[in-house]
Amino acid sequence: MSTTSARRAPPAASATVARLSGVRVKGSARRGILDLTMPRGSFHFLTGPSGAGKSRALETLALTRRPDEGCAVELFGVDPWALDEAGRAALRRRIGVAGRDAGLIDRLTVFQNAALPLALAGAPPTARTDVAEMLEWLGLAALADRPAAELDRARLRALAMARALVAQPELILIDDALDDLAPDVAARVLGLLAALGQGEAAVVMTGRDPAAAGAAGATVLTLDDAA
Secondary structure: OOHHHOOOOOOOOOOEEEEEEEEEEEOOOOEEEEEEEEEOOEEEEEEOOOOOOHHHHHHHHOOOOOOOOOOEEEEOOEOHHHOOHHHHHHHHOOEEEEOOOOOOOOOOEHHHHHHHHHHHOOOOHHHHHHHHHHHHHOOOHHHOOOEHHHOOHHHHHHHHHHHHHOOOOOEEEEEOHHHHOOHHHHHHHHHHHHHHOOOOOEEEEEOOOHHHHHHOOOEEEEHHHOO
């Protein structure tokens, strides 16, 4: 897979994929509020000291935590917390997440873990080709039949990335996941994220290399400086 042939998510009605407002962030010098609007075709990189609120912002967008008091989140034009759990589950299927906690299922194989979003979406058998291509691109093809429990940390991160991207999500959330990848794989993934962030997806990631993200075209936000 190359960044020039990166698959695009199908467009939806709203031009704004996500909106986050009132997120409290903190750094070594000051406290502030993060307001972030993520239209289709955008790529944001959040950086800052440990504990500044980067992961909290992504967890709120991923619907794995309720917004803190005074914070609001909007996804695909709706308030997800005004929906029932089935409605939020439908929104989550439009989001790809690779976090610090990979959240993989140890007993499933590498292939099964990567294919899980497609299986949950009821994708046809031909979608297996997409999974195989993604694993090949990330250097995991030879491990496809191995249980995820047997992978080292770098390969677990690569597998989490495969699972996050394979279903062509409209919102992509990457929390420090590049930091443990092999440098060549991390560079390829960053290029792919940049390409997806120029298409129909919105990409938000955190990490420790804002210079590389900026060079790839990301809008870099330093939470320590948020106001």
